[in-house]
Amino acid sequence: MTAxxxxxVDIADLVIEYDTGTRQVRAIDGAxxxxxxxxxxxxxxxxxxxxxxxxxxxxxxxxxEARVLGGRIxxxxxxxxxxDDDALRRLRHDKLGFVxxxxxxxxxxxxxxxxxxxLAMGGRPAPEAIAELLSRAELNEPQRILRAFPHELSGGxxxxxxxxxxxxxxxxxxxxxxxxxxxxxxxxxxxxxTLGRLRxxxxxxxxxxxxxxxMIARHADxxxxxxxxxxxELGAVGQVMQAPxxxxxxxxLAAAAGNERPGERLRPIPGTPPxxxxxxxxxxxxxxxxxxETRCETERPEPRAFAGREVVCHRAEAVIAxxxxxxxxxx
Amino acid sequence: xxxxxxxxxxxxxxxxxxxxVSVLVFLSxxxxxxxxxxxxxxxFVTPEARAVIAQRYGLDQPLVVQYLRWVWAMLGGDFGVxxxxxxxxxxxxxxxxxxxxxxxxxALAVALAVGYPLGVISGVRAASRRKRRDFGRVVGAMGAxxxxxxLGSVLIFVFxxxxxxxxxxxYVPFGVDPVGNxxxxxxxxxxxxxxxxxxxxxxxxxxxLRVMTEPHITAAVARGATPGAIIRRHILRNAAxxxxxxxxxxxxxxxxxxxxxxxxxxxxxxxxxxxxxxxxRDYAIVQAGVLLAAVVFITINMLADxxxxxxxxxxxAAR
Amino acid sequence: xxxxxxxxxxxxxxxxxxxxxxxxxxxxxxxxxxGPWLPLGDPSRIAAGPRLGAPSAAFxxxxxxxxxxxxxRVVQGIRSTFLLSAIAVAITxxxxxxxxxxxxxxxxxTxxxxARGADILFAxxxxxxxxxxxxxxxxxxxxxxxxISIATLPLFIRVVRSVTLGVAGRGFVTAAEVAGASxxxxxxxxxxxxxxxxxxxxxxxxxxxxxxxxxALSFLGLGVQPPDASLGSLLRQGSAYLTIAPWMVLSSGVxxxxxxxxxxxxxxxxxxxxxxxxxxxxx
Numbered sequence: 001m002t003a004x005x006x007x008x009v010d011i012a013d014l015v016i017e018y019d020t021g022t023r024q025v026r027a028i029d030g031a032x033x034x035x036x037x038x039x040x041x042x043x044x045x046x047x048x049x050x051x052x053x054x055x056x057x058x059x060x061x062x063x064x065e066a067r068v069l070g071g072r073i074x075x076x077x078x079x080x081x082x083x084d085d086d087a088l089r090r091l092r093h094d095k096l097g098f099v100x101x102x103x104x105x106x107x108x109x110x111x112x113x114x115x116x117x118x119l120a121m122g123g124r125p126a127p128e129a130i131a132e133l134l135s136r137a138e139l140n141e142p143q144r145i146l147r148a149f150p151h152e153l154s155g156g157x158x159x160x161x162x163x164x165x166x167x168x169x170x171x172x173x174x175x176x177x178x179x180x181x182x183x184x185x186x187x188x189x190x191x192x193x194t195l196g197r198l199r200x201x202x203x204x205x206x207x208x209x210x211x212x213x214x215m216i217a218r219h220a221d222x223x224x225x226x227x228x229x230x231x232x233e234l235g236a237v238g239q240v241m242q243a244p245x246x247x248x249x250x251x252x253l254a255a256a257a258g259n260e261r262p263g264e265r266l267r268p269i270p271g272t273p274p275x276x277x278x279x280x281x282x283x284x285x286x287x288x289x290x291x292x293e294t295r296c297e298t299e300r301p302e303p304r305a306f307a308g309r310e311v312v313c314h315r316a317e318a319v320i321a322x323x324x325x326x327x328x329x330x331x
Numbered sequence: 332x333x334x335x336x337x338x339x340x341x342x343x344x345x346x347x348x349x350x351x352v353s354v355l356v357f358l359s360x361x362x363x364x365x366x367x368x369x370x371x372x373x374x375f376v377t378p379e380a381r382a383v384i385a386q387r388y389g390l391d392q393p394l395v396v397q398y399l400r401w402v403w404a405m406l407g408g409d410f411g412v413x414x415x416x417x418x419x420x421x422x423x424x425x426x427x428x429x430x431x432x433x434x435x436x437x438a439l440a441v442a443l444a445v446g447y448p449l450g451v452i453s454g455v456r457a458a459s460r461r462k463r464r465d466f467g468r469v470v471g472a473m474g475a476x477x478x479x480x481x482l483g484s485v486l487i488f489v490f491x492x493x494x495x496x497x498x499x500x501x502y503v504p505f506g507v508d509p510v511g512n513x514x515x516x517x518x519x520x521x522x523x524x525x526x527x528x529x530x531x532x533x534x535x536x537x538x539x540l541r542v543m544t545e546p547h548i549t550a551a552v553a554r555g556a557t558p559g560a561i562i563r564r565h566i567l568r569n570a571a572x573x574x575x576x577x578x579x580x581x582x583x584x585x586x587x588x589x590x591x592x593x594x595x596x597x598x599x600x601x602x603x604x605x606x607x608x609x610x611x612r613d614y615a616i617v618q619a620g621v622l623l624a625a626v627v628f629i630t631i632n633m634l635a636d637x638x639x640x641x642x643x644x645x646x647x648a649a650r
Numbered sequence: 651x652x653x654x655x656x657x658x659x660x661x662x663x664x665x666x667x668x669x670x671x672x673x674x675x676x677x678x679x680x681x682x683x684x685g686p687w688l689p690l691g692d693p694s695r696i697a698a699g700p701r702l703g704a705p706s707a708a709f710x711x712x713x714x715x716x717x718x719x720x721x722x723r724v725v726q727g728i729r730s731t732f733l734l735s736a737i738a739v740a741i742t743x744x745x746x747x748x749x750x751x752x753x754x755x756x757x758x759x760t761x762x763x764x765a766r767g768a769d770i771l772f773a774x775x776x777x778x779x780x781x782x783x784x785x786x787x788x789x790x791x792x793x794x795x796x797x798i799s800i801a802t803l804p805l806f807i808r809v810v811r812s813v814t815l816g817v818a819g820r821g822f823v824t825a826a827e828v829a830g831a832s833x834x835x836x837x838x839x840x841x842x843x844x845x846x847x848x849x850x851x852x853x854x855x856x857x858x859x860x861x862x863x864x865x866a867l868s869f870l871g872l873g874v875q876p877p878d879a880s881l882g883s884l885l886r887q888g889s890a891y892l893t894i895a896p897w898m899v900l901s902s903g904v905x906x907x908x909x910x911x912x913x914x915x916x917x918x919x920x921x922x923x924x925x926x927x928x929x930x931x932x933x
Binding site for chain 2: 667671766767769770773774775776777778779780781782783784785786858862865866869870872882885888889892893896899900903906907908910911914915918927928929930931932933
């Protein structure tokens, strides 16, 4: 962690609720997170954990049903929740790059790729410059792709175009929301590698929102695990994956294919993620937790430093200990 | 090539539709009591005239043969003869077609010029503020709800009391006296356009709102594009796609004969001609008029499909 | 039930337009249904007042050329315009829903035939078709109902068909088929509840189209015949005296427009509830 410089992204005590028309749903329940320069941070969680909300909030891209009720979001020294429209547009234009989950819907279906990339680059770029940018995103035959419409590209090619557009103006921060989830399994790794390489070349920071722990392990420096609208565990990828200190991280790892030892079965996480309607005054994970005790159901855990990371759990010591001793069912 | 693959099934479907329409029109007048000759020529026919009709349409033949003869005659340009004027119906209809066309074009132009921009503005505004109150809904609801004959009656009343520049009745062709023509045609055209304004406004508004839910709009916002640029580059074209279909339907109906407005403002177009044909029991006019209205409608929709393919590059690719 | 009421209240709050539509629709329906028993006067009593009398305290909407009180005649017109359109649209909705579900669920030949049939009916401009129907059946209420059906049947078929197509592939339908449910049972038990929402929305639009067509035909003298009155036939009656007694056209025209608008507004609200369109702001 290079805590010397001011963080690029500084989120604290963030609370975001959605107005569904019939009730309020709390998507972010007091999340805190910092992203530093030139690093890759992965935010991991099930759908409904709040990771997309958090990622979109960084560019104030949430739909109008979402309300930021508290906390602050600073990105590149801009107060995102307070900035006027122009300041925000300049921030997005100059310093942010977004990569969305489904590349075929993230491109305008009625416009040729060349024109869309040119718009993302700004000004009137020469065709050679556009082709050059596409080549950097490892697209072969950029000349052909320039003239194509989005529906004529495969998912992997379309996502490379989206990535090229995201890095077109050399942003300081790239936010990628499940960048490979909609792609064929065979090309996920390659697209991810391209994204990682382009990030490293430009020195930007990258935030990946994902549910895919295996991919995270290979491409991120730090990982933030989200549950119930909070960051429940935050630390270096190696540390967290080796010895999770939060029972949810542990369960995620056990449920992820590829982490099983020979003869071991995948263990799906029992229960479903919570839907909060107000501030959670207990541990949101308690109902699904194998380590829970009375305190977990009555007392909201606060972030604390533990074992070289930050964790939001009353029982972190027991969780770590369970992994140190030979693996056994906790319950 | 792909365009052909997209259009061929459509042309085929249009031909089938055309066939069905002609069968319906054929049957509706053939199966009436009194016989087709009576319907065509009225109750006071001479036996000779009846024999001519029976000869021409083969009224003693089976229905299928009669239908084929009828269609064959029409393909040769014989749509029947007006009982009142004894002139070919098709000539009379074609003579009045330009009047209806002009009326339809005025209505369509006004409807597009007002409805489309208002729809875009209303949609963009509705997406930006969650309040459901906005002028687009008011204009859309009112325009779609005031029938043209109510509006037309009110306008006639207003302009008969304060005889401003406009005139009701006394049509002159545009080529003869452009100003005089517009004095008689603008009012009915505007009356006719009000429903179109509402229709296009509502369709555009919905289309804009739907486009604005799409991720590529969020992506454009995320790139820091200005609202004006997003509307110009991404929303206008995408939102135009459903509007094309609705505009084609509207225009097709207008060309079919704006019966009410033509009757109300005494505009000597196709609709008034068919209506008068009905009042005079001149059924050859009604039959040919209805058939041609449907043919025009189907043709316009075919053209819309072509236009659709030009606007939306996806057409023909996915399906 | 209280949940529905709560959602309705939330929707109506801050939405004056829909509230206006709902209230005016309620009032018009009340007048239409209970009109004959309300103390408004006798719509057919000749020389109840002066001929072509202007609106006054005694005759709020004035009197017509036979000295009949115009207010009860308008109320009678509301009743027949609503009734006629509602009957036509209700019949059409049932037929259209069945055909649409059959086309969407059975597919193949049934789909082709139904879709082409809808195209054929749709190709007739409503009023031009009205002239043909009037030629064949003669002017009257039956003609009006037929024309409304021709114009609105394709709308029901198309909407129900596309909703059915979306639903037919879902798990619970497949499950029912695997469990051996008959075609009819699948359609009635599993598909019908899912298309009802779309049918209800379409019903309101069809009703407003039906009211426009009915009044237009009656205005042309092809629909409701005297001595019965519909809002369209009252307009026809009034248009003969437009310059000397404009209140006849104005009162029946305003009431007719209000009736159509309130139906449209309620339809808009129903559609917004069923299929909320939520774009995003561009900033």
